[in-house]
Amino acid sequence: MEKIFFYTCLLVFSHFFTNAQTSKWPYTDYVYAEKINKKSISKLKLIGKNGIKQLESSDNERFDLSGITVYKDKIYVVADKKWNNMLYKLDTTFNSFTIKPDITICPDDKIDFEGVDVCAEQIYLIDEWYDNAHKLNPDSCNLQKIDIKWANLGIDRSGWGNRGFEGMAVDCPGNILYLAKEREPRRIFKVDIKTGNVSEPFINVLGPHRAGYDISDMKFENGYLYILERGIGRISRINTNTKETISYSFQDIVFKKGQRIFSNRNPEYGMAEALLLTKDQVWVGVDNNGDPVSEYGKSLGLKANSNTIILIFDRPEGF
Numbered sequence: 001m002e003k004i005f006f007y008t009c010l011l012v013f014s015h016f017f018t019n020a021q022t023s024k025w026p027y028t029d030y031v032y033a034e035k036i037n038k039k040s041i042s043k044l045k046l047i048g049k050n051g052i053k054q055l056e057s058s059d060n061e062r063f064d065l066s067g068i069t070v071y072k073d074k075i076y077v078v079a080d081k082k083w084n085n086m087l088y089k090l091d092t093t094f095n096s097f098t099i100k101p102d103i104t105i106c107p108d109d110k111i112d113f114e115g116v117d118v119c120a121e122q123i124y125l126i127d128e129w130y131d132n133a134h135k136l137n138p139d140s141c142n143l144q145k146i147d148i149k150w151a152n153l154g155i156d157r158s159g160w161g162n163r164g165f166e167g168m169a170v171d172c173p174g175n176i177l178y179l180a181k182e183r184e185p186r187r188i189f190k191v192d193i194k195t196g197n198v199s200e201p202f203i204n205v206l207g208p209h210r211a212g213y214d215i216s217d218m219k220f221e222n223g224y225l226y227i228l229e230r231g232i233g234r235i236s237r238i239n240t241n242t243k244e245t246i247s248y249s250f251q252d253i254v255f256k257k258g259q260r261i262f263s264n265r266n267p268e269y270g271m272a273e274a275l276l277l278t279k280d281q282v283w284v285g286v287d288n289n290g291d292p293v294s295e296y297g298k299s300l301g302l303k304a305n306s307n308t309i310i311l312i313f314d315r316p317e318g319f
Contacts, residue, residue, distance in 0.1 A: 106141035230270030
């Protein structure tokens with residue numbers, strides 16, 4: 001009888017443990033996969049005690065950071081709420097960064113800005129509400145929708161909902177626009193800016209749909225496409241010609257032993273939304289959906305508020 005009871009308990013525990021590893025938590029799935037596949041991914045390191053910046057809003061409105069870029073040597077950010085119909089300049093003078101409204105945008109309809117990039121003084125924006133890409137002339141507040149020939153690829157965006165466009169990047173010399181569909185499944189589209197022709201060159205690189213694997217932003221630099229994979233806490237660089245990939249993880253910061261920087265109401269989802277590359281740094285913007293800083297976040301030196309943050313990492317040599 002004791003043996004039967006023992007093996008029954010062992011079976012129940014095994015079932016529970018297996019389900020715990022494969023359910024709800026994309027980060028947990030990722031850690032588990034790393035162990036069983038015996039892979040190791042190099043880790044990004046914060047620049048030091050000032051490596052986490054809380055964003056202060058000059059108008060005291062909630063600001064859910066969703067994209068970041070450099071325009072005329074200044075850092076600009078966008079947010080994804082209906083009242084954020086602006087490009088905001090980021091004042092980095094003080095330890096806490098301040099968001100200041102700067103360039104007005106006049107959308108014709110509802111808008112959900114999820115990414116921003118710049119090419120030759122031209123600002124590009126991605127919208128998840130209708131899953132369109134736009135150009136913004138800084139001298140005018142009007143958006144110009146980019147005509148993309150989706151029908152030629154048999155793409156129907158009408159049912160994407162909140163699984164649509166979440167990131168973008170511009171290859172300025174090549175006149176190429178890269179657009180990232182967030183998840184289920186994640187996809188990267190390559191658009192010829194002049195002709196509107198669209199292709200999907202990274203199907204094999206991204207592989208089949210896997211829980212927790214997504215794309216929340218991108219940047220292009222010197223023949224490489226950098227993708228922010230928030231659900232698994234890493235940044236991957238794809239050689240756009242050879243498709244070779246190298247990755248660095250920041251999982252230890254955003255999900256340290258199950259702890260999150262914010263007390264998220266939906267902790268199963270990653271919150272990193274924005275990516276910026278400088279000569280010697282990697283910036284990752286974290287959208288907290290209005291949730292407050294957690295006890296773990298406070299231990300990192302954050303104030304007890306619900307301001308969004310930017311993580312600043314040393315850029316690895318050759319990355």
